[in-house]
Structures are given as C-alpha cells and as structure tokens.
Ligand code: KG4
C-alpha cells in the first residue's frame with residue numbers, strides 16, 4: 001500500500017458485529033507517504049455484557065435489538081466527545097460476525113453516509129483487530145516505518161475467532177490456520193461458565209489465575225494442549241473445555257467451591273491456551289521467515305499472554321506488537337483506521353452488505 005494522498009480528515013467508524021455497540025472517531029493527517037498526525041477523538045463502547053451474562057454467551061436476536069436501540073445514542077455521544085467535528089469518511093464492519101447484528105450497523109451507516117453525502121467503506125472485523133496494532137498507548141499512530149515489518153504473522157484471538165494469518169502488507173493476507181471448533185475466547189467463556197465465574201470468561205479466568213500460587217496449591221491439574229504438535233496451523237479448544245468439565249465433575253461439591261481449586265484450574269486453563277497459541281505462532285514465524293508478530297482480538301488483552309509473547313519474541317529477536325488493551329477488545333477506532341487505510345488506496349467498493357462469514361484475503 002502506498003500512502004499517496006495528502007489529506008487531513010475525520011473518520012467515523014461503526015462496529016456492531018457482536019455484543020458491543022461502538023462508534024469511534026479519529027482525526028488523521030497524511031502527507032505524501034506517511035501519517036503525519038493521528039488522534040483518537042472519541043471511542044464510545046456500549047457493552048451488552050450484563051444482558052447476555054445470564055445466557056453465558058451472546059443471544060443474536062437480543063443483541064440486534066439492543067444495537068438498534070443503542071446506535072443513535074452511541075453516535076450522539078461519540079460526536080459530542082469529539083467536539084462535533086465535520087465527518088469526512090465513514091467506515092462500518094461488514095463481517096464477519098452475527099448477521100442480524102452486522103445488518104444494523106451496515107444499514108445505519110448507509111443512511112448516515114447518504115445524509116452526510118460522504119463515502120462509506122466496508123471493513124473486515126478481523127483485519128481491524130490486526131490494524132489496531134498501529135494505534136499506540138498514547139492513542140497515536142505508532143508504526144511509521146511499517147514496510148520493514150513484513151512478512152508478519154498475525155494471531156487474532158477473540159470470542160468468535162482464532163486465526164493465524166500471514167501478512168505481506170496492509171491489505172495482503174493469507175489465512176494459515178484457524179480453530180476447528182471453539183475460539184480461544186469462547187473456551188475461556190465456557191470454562192468460566194463451568195466454574196460458575198460469570199461472563200465474559202476471559203477477564204475472570206485471568207483474575208483467578210493471577211491469584212494462583214504453586215506453593216499454596218495442593219491440586220495437581222494437567223490439562224491437554226490440543227493439536228500443539230500437529231503439522232498444521234489449526235487450533236481446537238473444545239477438548240480443553242471438556243477436560244475442565246471432567247476434572248470439575250470428578251471433584252466433590254466442597255472442593256469445587258474452594259478458592260485454591262478454582263485458581264489452580266483457571267491458571268492451568270490459561271497456560272494451556274497460551275502454550276498452544278505461542279507454539280504455533282513461533283512455528284509460523286520460523287517457517288515463513290517472518291519478522292513481526294501482530295497480536296489482536298479480545299484475548300490479546302490477557303496480561304499473561306502479552307507477557308509471555310513479549311519474552312519469547314525478544315529472545316528470538318522478533319518485533320512483537322500488541323494494541324493497548326482498550327483497542328484489543330471490540331471498538332470502532334480500529335474500524336475507522338482500517339477504513340481510512342483502505343480508502344487511501346481504493347476508489348470504489350461494490351454494494352456494501354453484511355457478510356457473516358467474510359474471510360480476510
Ligand atoms: O474481540 P472481542 O471483544 O469480541 C469478538 O470479536 O469476539 O473478544 C471477546 C473475547 C471474549 O471471549 C472474552 O472472554 C475475551 O475476549 N477476553 C479475554 C480477556 N478480555 C477479554 N480473554 C482472556 N483474557 C482477557 N483479559
């Protein structure tokens with residue numbers, strides 16, 4: 001991709017692919033081949049977590065209704081927070097995700113584009129999780145000399161997806177492998193449900209695991225690392241969840257309630273997921289002689305995963321990037337940025353529609 005246009009503009013992103021209604025606004029100034037300035041003006045997220053908590057997962061028709069109700073409110077808040085700027089470009093998640101939810105965002109964005117007489121760019125949610133790496137801790141564009149980073153290996157780990165992707169440039173991707181059943185985040189969510197820890201599972205499992213102390217635990221739990229040594233880049237996490245269920249069922253009701261038991265099994269679940277993710281990513285790095293790791297998606301907010309990836313990649317002299325935590329989980333800043341980067345190189349898009357099974361390519 002060549003950043004050829006000299007532009008200064010405000011881009012508004014809309015994200016409704018799952019259970020978060022998000023609107024984000026960024027201000028970008030681009031000069032010749034580089035981004036001169038980049039600022040996040042607002043990043044509003046209306047989470048439906050409480051609503052879906054009782055189901056232990058997302059209920060699509062309920063989520064759709066909430067998006068319809070929330071989107072105008074979230075838009076208003078985002079505009080106000082940004083100081084009501086003139087919007088020059090719109091971007092919306094068109095897939096992958098829950099189809100009824102995606103349509104809410106797509107139709108809303110189409111109407112808004114018509115009203116404001118500006119262009120609308122469709123965005124792939126998975127690509128947005130990858131490009132969220134371009135936003136640094138101070139909400140500034142953190143990667144300028146990006147050409148030197150490729151080929152890169154991207155690991156997108158979220159509630160709906162676990163994919164290992166070879167990236168040759170912004171916009172050039174090849175899926176190397178993906179989960180055959182549950183996504184990594186889904187595994188955390190299901191394990192948390194088994195252990196009675198609530199939803200979403202990732203943050204609670206991480207919190208319990210952080211309290212685990214080897215010297216203090218009388219439990220020895222050893223969970224499987226599914227598919228770790230297989231000669232492919234695919235994943236499978238449903239067996240891990242089942243192994244947790246068997247261990248849990250084999251314990252007495254008294255043990256199941258013990259903090260030490262919960263902490264031990266949470267720590268082991270987390271480490272089993274981390275071991276598989278890191279092993280397969282480093283194998284891809286080696287086989288494709290890649291220079292960089294881009295981590296993204298909700299599970300990338302996991303502190304232990306970030307720490308272990310950092311250590312392992314610095315030992316092997318690989319550049320490792322992970323977005324600030326608030327840009328790992330679903331947000332619309334990543335949608336606005338991805339839409340902008342594509343707008344820089346493309347003139348037109350075919351008719352925009354929601355695509356539940358959209359693939360990155
Ligand atoms: O990317 P995301 O916000 O939504 C999807 O696109 O799916 O990811 C949500 C997932 C949930 O499964 C949640 O449990 C997980 O990310 N997650 C975490 C953490 N924070 C969120 N998993 C592990 N550790 C965390 N700290």
Ligand code: ZN
Nearest residue numbers: 158297298330
């Ligand atoms: Zn996501």
